[in-house]
Amino acid sequence: xRPTKQQWFVKTAGLVAMMAAGGMALTPTxxxxxxxxxxxxxxPGPMPVDQTGENVIFVLGDGNADLEVHIQINxxxxxxAEKFGWLVxxxxxxxxxxxxxxxxxxxxxxxVPTYGLxxxxxxxxxxxxxxxxNDSGGSSPVTGGGSxxxxxxxxxxxxxxxxxxxxxxxxxxxxxxxxxEPIKTWLIDNGYLWDENASGILQEYLDEGNVIIALxxxxxxxxxxxxxxxxxxPATETCFPLRLTRIAAVExxxxxxxxxxxxxxxxxxxxxxxxNPLKIDWLNFGNNYKEVITNAVDAFQADGRxxxxxxxxxxxxxxxxxxxxxxxDESVFVGLDPTTVVSTLNNQGLASCFDPxxxxxxxxxxxxxxxxxxxxxxxxxxxxxxxxxxxxAGQIDVxxxxxxxxxxxxxxxxxxxxxxxxxxxxxxxxxLTRMYTTISPAEMMADPIFHQNPDLSEVPxxxxxxxxxLCNGDSVVxxxxxxxxxxxxGGPWPAIPGEEWFAEEVQTVALKGAPMTLVNNTAAIxxxxxxxxxxxxxxxxxxxxxxxDTDAPTTGGATDASSGSGSDTATGGQNSxxxxxxxxxxxxxxxxxxxxxxxxxxxxxRRRV
Numbered sequence: 001x002r003p004t005k006q007q008w009f010v011k012t013a014g015l016v017a018m019m020a021a022g023g024m025a026l027t028p029t030x031x032x033x034x035x036x037x038x039x040x041x042x043x044p045g046p047m048p049v050d051q052t053g054e055n056v057i058f059v060l061g062d063g064n065a066d067l068e069v070h071i072q073i074n075x076x077x078x079x080x081a082e083k084f085g086w087l088v089x090x091x092x093x094x095x096x097x098x099x100x101x102x103x104x105x106x107x108x109x110x111x112v113p114t115y116g117l118x119x120x121x122x123x124x125x126x127x128x129x130x131x132x133x134n135d136s137g138g139s140s141p142v143t144g145g146g147s148x149x150x151x152x153x154x155x156x157x158x159x160x161x162x163x164x165x166x167x168x169x170x171x172x173x174x175x176x177x178x179x180x181e182p183i184k185t186w187l188i189d190n191g192y193l194w195d196e197n198a199s200g201i202l203q204e205y206l207d208e209g210n211v212i213i214a215l216x217x218x219x220x221x222x223x224x225x226x227x228x229x230x231x232x233x234p235a236t237e238t239c240f241p242l243r244l245t246r247i248a249a250v251e252x253x254x255x256x257x258x259x260x261x262x263x264x265x266x267x268x269x270x271x272x273x274x275x276n277p278l279k280i281d282w283l284n285f286g287n288n289y290k291e292v293i294t295n296a297v298d299a300f301q302a303d304g305r306x307x308x309x310x311x312x313x314x315x316x317x318x319x320x321x322x323x324x325x326x327x328x329d330e331s332v333f334v335g336l337d338p339t340t341v342v343s344t345l346n347n348q349g350l351a352s353c354f355d356p357x358x359x360x361x362x363x364x365x366x367x368x369x370x371x372x373x374x375x376x377x378x379x380x381x382x383x384x385x386x387x388x389x390x391x392x393a394g395q396i397d398v399x400x401x402x403x404x405x406x407x408x409x410x411x412x413x414x415x416x417x418x419x420x421x422x423x424x425x426x427x428x429x430x431x432l433t434r435m436y437t438t439i440s441p442a443e444m445m446a447d448p449i450f451h452q453n454p455d456l457s458e459v460p461x462x463x464x465x466x467x468x469x470l471c472n473g474d475s476v477v478x479x480x481x482x483x484x485x486x487x488x489x490g491g492p493w494p495a496i497p498g499e500e501w502f503a504e505e506v507q508t509v510a511l512k513g514a515p516m517t518l519v520n521n522t523a524a525i526x527x528x529x530x531x532x533x534x535x536x537x538x539x540x541x542x543x544x545x546x547x548x549d550t551d552a553p554t555t556g557g558a559t560d561a562s563s564g565s566g567s568d569t570a571t572g573g574q575n576s577x578x579x580x581x582x583x584x585x586x587x588x589x590x591x592x593x594x595x596x597x598x599x600x601x602x603x604x605x606r607r608r609v
Contacts, residue, residue, distance in 0.1 A: 055104055057258040058238035059425055060265070060452065067235035068425075070099045072228045073215075085192040086215045089205035089241045092233040094213070098168035098414050099228025101364045102323045103422035107258050111311035111434040115286035116464040117477075124471035160186050162211065166218050168414050169225035175212040179203065183212060192216065197247040205241065224368040227414060230421075238265070238450040246444035252294050256436050257307070257450065260429035264312040264456040266509035267435070268449040271306035271518070273297055274505040276525055277479050281493040282465045288493075292502055294438040299503035301518045304443035306506065311434040311461035318427030322362065324419035325349050330412040333404040338374055338396050339389040341404075350415070355387050365414050373400060373407040434461075455512055476538060483529060486538040499528035 059068035075084050160182045163174040173190070175183045180203045188194050192214065202212060215229070238259060245253070259265035266272055275296045281288045297306040327348045336344060345351035350366050353359035361367045367382075376385035377395035385392055401407070435450070466478040475487045487494060504522055507515040533539070 055108070055256045055258065056240060057104070057107065057260065058265075058450065059429060060238050060259055060261045060450075066232050067238065069231045069238075069240075070103065070228055071231070072099070072101070072104050073226055075217075075223050075226050083191075083193060084217055085187075087198070087202070087244065088213045088215075089202070089210040089244065090213055090231065090233060091210055091235055093163060093174050093211055094231035094233035096165065096167040096172055097230045097232075097421075098418045099230040100323065100418040100422035101228055102320075102419065103425070104228060106316045106320050106323050106422075106426070107432060107434070110316040111258075111432060111461050113286070113289070113310045114462045115280065115282060115289075116462065117282055117285065117467050118464055119467040119469060121469045122471050158182075167229060168227055169217055169221040170215050170229060171218040172229075173214045175214060177206065180206060187214060190214075195247060198244070201244050201247065204243070220372075222368075224371065225365070227365060227418075230418075237268075239447050242439070242444045242447050246441035249439075249441045249444065251440045252290075252438040253440070254290070254436070254438055255448075256310075256434065257448075259433040259435075259450055259452075260315065260425055261431055261433070261452050262429065263431055263452040263454040264309075264458070265433040265435070265450045265452050266309070266456060267307050268451050268509065269446060270437075270448050271297075271302045272507045272509050272515070273299070273302050273306045273308050273503045274507070275308055276501050276504040276521070277463075277481065278483075278485060278496065278499065278525065278529065279502050282477055282479070283467070283487070283491045283493050286463075290438065293436065295502035297437050297439070297503075299501070299506060299519070301506040302503055304439060305446065305448075307435040307437045307448070309433065309459045310436050311432065312456065312459040313432065314430055315432030316426060317430065318423045320423070320426070321349060323426065324416075324423035328411075328416045328419065330408040330416055333408040333411065336404045338398065338401045338404070339393050341370070341374055341407075342386050342389055353387050356383050359383070359387050363415055363419075369407060369410050369414070373402075373404075373410065375400070451509075451511060453509060453511060453513075455514065474536070483526070484533065484538070485529065486533045486536040488536060494532075496528050496532045499525060499532070501525055 055072045057070035059070075071088075073086065158177065160175045160177045161173060162176045165172055173186075175186060177183055180199050183202070183206075184194060184199065205212065213231070217225070238257075240257075242255075273296050275292060279288075279292045279295070280286050293308055296302065296308065298304050299306075325348070328350060329348060332344060333341065342351060342353050345366060346353060350363050351359075351361050353361070370386065371382070375397065376382050377392060377397075380392065380395070389396070463480050465480060468476045468478070469490060470476065473490055475490045477485045477487055479485065501521040501524065503519065504525060505515075505517060506519040507517055510516065
């Protein structure tokens, strides 16, 4: 491993959260083996290492002949990266390329669910002012059908290796065959750990005509080199192999799916759920979010195989300099004096490294590339070396720097080209859908498929409730859908007796049109809410004012499919419980906070991204 210091990973922490072991189950403590799919650490509140979890982006524009999938791969830094292995079945042999971590960051930050509380006070003889607030604002995240081959006349299976190449930091192989045994043998012979529980599931994928993609770190690459990977192949469905995940998954594993397209996307063979917003703890900015989502997707008729829509609308768009900046230029590093490398990176905006106390890397792969091609001398820490290269001119390994040619090529391959492509995607496909679920191994019996529906409404990710504090210390919270909830003593967030519905509505989704509602609990929820409020004397008797002329106006909020209310006019249609077999068929936070700054008495907390 190359010398590193933790402080140099401030901008790359999202890459190193956990081991994804595919069918090759190597499960470190506190990590989830994601098995060919996409998972997250899962603890409520801010996570100490990984703020993003593991995610997948589908690019599905109308008329596209090919499906493009971007996969964020995370490896636990406390595990042996050399033993990392990951498998994914696909319906066709893909084209591979290096993905862009800043693309994931841009999508995550522009769409993370945000719960806010706008607090005003009842006029109580001058003891409190409508301009006072007992909320402290927060910004912490809480939030082609490849041939499968046939056995020859001799009875032996053909060699399973169809394709092998190095893509960035990864060695990638495409394997095929009518049976799993030769694939298993190849994987073991090539250093993959084997879990026998994978055999039956992988055989199912082979029987459905899929090839198996095997991926591991290439020789000489470490955990700091990990980057997303992009797959492009003929398909019209966005599908990933969830069935394979169950051999190593934990209970209530997080899955987050992004779709870049022309219209909003929705699940085809999974349910779509509108969450009951009364279950969200608005007083604590939605810190029980995952618990609520888990219960909602486990509700009757959702049955553990459902998604909520966290955001649907205009994506971040192109032109984000953290995703790609035209100033990035690999050619200038060829023949460059190595003592000026960091200052050149500074000039291109890829680094902000001027002294040991003000040194950061503006792309997560810049520091690993420096460690590889311009490493610190033995006994010198990176934090001392890179801001002062000139002071170590006589100790630089000029043979390894090799006139900068290899560094230049790697910068182009891993940073600049992926960045250009990511910017092109954000410019070309303006609509972003972000979907989320939690799912347990027993529920992973079908591979989720997603499709576009041009008739679905947008879903905002910013949800603001109004908290009206009464003179007696109680409060009334008005939710974005305008329902009022009486809160005795101003908190904690109460559970209404008999109000047991986490899912306000369970729907299915068609290619066009409005939702087909399977379950609608709105009337029952409203009845229990009304009974609760009346029990606490709300609304007040006629003639008793509920607000003062001096009270600040409350701020309304839009109803959305994630926080519930049952009024999302999107999605409805057919549902199938069959797995897809992944087949082919006919500035990170700035914008949201600036928009909300005018709300004044506003406490906000974003769910972990």
